[in-house]
Amino acid sequence: MTKIFIARHAETDWNRYKRIQGGGSDTPLNETGLRQVKCLAGRLATEKLEAIVSSPLGRARVTAEAIAREHGQVAIEFEPDLREIDAGEMEGMSVNQIGGSLGVLLTAATEDGLPRLPGGESLNDVRDRAWRVIEKLVERFPDGEVLIVSHYFVVLSLVCRVLGLPPEAIRRFRMNTGSLSVIEVDAAGTRLIVYNESCFQVDSKPW
Template sequence: MTTTFLLVRHAAHDNVGSFLAGRSADVPLGGAGREQATRLAARLAREDIGAIYASPRKRTQETAAAIAAVSGLGEVKTVDALDEVDFGSWSGKTFEVLNSDPLWRQWNCTRSLVRAPGGETMLDVQQRIVALVETLCTQSGGEKIVFVSHADVIKAMICQVLGLSTDAWARFDIAPASISAVVAGVWGAKVLQLNETQDAAR
């Protein structure tokens, strides 16, 4: 018996790329993000989804609610294992400010070894999402499960499945409102798709 995990990054908030939202700024989706979430939900309506799990952040909750509304699933299960990376004192800072911090530059070179000040390493993040996948695989009856989470959390899971170091995070993209898919069973796990985006023109 296998379980398929659809790893969804939340849709965009208005300041994606300008500051590190992290956990300190619980930002909602912006106008473009709400449109993304609608297209994403329409795409996932074609899947036979058995459950939806989401990070506690507002942007993930709003994205998950849009998926639930069209999937016939009333409940979104909130789990801390899917939460954004705990960036500690970096949370809420602009990337302009962060780029002047030597530790931030080191974090982006060797995330497997560097801990965010007062926060997590990428290995901490990887351990919590992998543990959630392992738990749900033992409970699932072969259904498809949606995880609505954050780019770095999804990257940590993909790196685990592909046998890559978490330092390989920059080698692939996880765009806002994208879908990646992993299938897991007693034999192990493999990546089925990576970073499927929902083009507004479709």
């Protein structure tokens, strides 16, 4: 059985002020985010991680680095397929500018399926590339524990995939910055065993 810890990166000011923070933004963690990574690193310090795989974006990288310091012999691998959704022309806009949450726009099904953001990706795109990462890790560590550090839409797309839900079901979930979810994968299938575990309570900030 492969046990995969999935961390959402800690808070940035763009999360706090609800700006669209997709794969094209490399925003730093704020003070709250730095406290969250310290707490998250402490939570994972006693786990026997064999690999740490992170989105290359700075907010995920710093989160992964804090955790890696508790696991001295485990180097961080950077995986482009764990980047946040490509928001295209909407990158950096406030939710007020787009008239609502990005999640609502992404789940507004059309005759052709879920929409692709102008100049960007769809939830299906995100789910498919992120699940390839999971499959590779299961193949590499069939009886191990690994950590991935990623982003809101990536993590929720994986959760929906594990639960057998369509990608548009992300609207039924909320997830804190700096939170931890855990899945297990074996020959019998996939299971979600922890969701949105947070070291301390913060407001849910999708962006």
